[in-house]
C-alpha cells in the first residue's frame with residue numbers, strides 16, 4: 751500500500767514522458783504516437799534476409815536470396831538501422847540502458863503476430879558466448895525478446911549455446927563474418943520437428959542468424975524464422991536498393 755502511494759506520488763510529480771520529444775505519454779519510457787510513427791519502420795522486405803525491396807516489386811525474395819536460398823524460413827526486421835533506433839541499440843549494448851530493451855521489445859511485440867497455431871514455437875534470443883555475457887552482464891537479445899512471451903511463444907534458454915568466442919562482427923567484411931561465426935553454435939539436444947523464432951538486435955549480413963538457423967536445422971528443427979529490431983540498409987553493409 752505504501753508502495754502504491756509512493757508510486758502515485760512519483761507519477762504525479764514526474765508524469766511519464768516521450769523518450770524523444772518529452773511530451774506526456776501514458777507509459778514510462780514509451781513514445782508519443784507521433785514519434786512512434788516517425789521511426790524508420792521497414793515494410794516491404796525480403797523474406798530471406800529482410801533487405802528492403804523496391805516498392806514496385808511483387809517478389810518475396812531479393813535477387814541474392816533467389817540465387818542462394820536462406821536457411822531461414824522467414825526473416826523480418828522492424829526498422830532500418832538508423833537513428834534513433836541505432837542509438838537505442840548502442841545504449842542497450844554498451845551503456846547498460848535496459849530501458850531501451852524494454853522499449854524495443856514492446857515495439858517488436860506490437861508487430862510480431864501472435865502464435866495462434868497449435869504448434870508450439872520457441873523463442874531463441876541469439877546466444878552470447880559466456881565471456882561476453884560476463885562482461886555485459888546480460889544478453890541484449892533476451893531482454894528484447896521477453897515481451898513476446900505474452901504472444902504465445904515460449905522462451906527456453908537451454909537449447910543452444912555459443913561455444914566459440916567470436917571477434918566483434920562489426921569490424922569484419924561479409925566473407926570474414928561468415929568465417930568468424932562458422933561452427934560457433936551448438937544445439938544441446940535433438941530438435942526433431944521443432945519450430946523456432948530467433949530474436950536479435952541488429953542484422954547486417956545475416957551471417958550470425960544463418961549460422962544459427964543451420965545449426966538448429968542440423969539438429970532436426972523443421973522451421974526457423976527470425977525477427978530482428980534493425981537491419982542495416984546501406985549497400986556498403988550488404989544492403990541494396
Ligand SMILES: [Zn+2]
Nearest residue numbers: 768771782785
Ligand atoms: Zn514524442
Ligand SMILES: [Zn+2]
Nearest residue numbers: 796799812815
Ligand atoms: Zn534477401
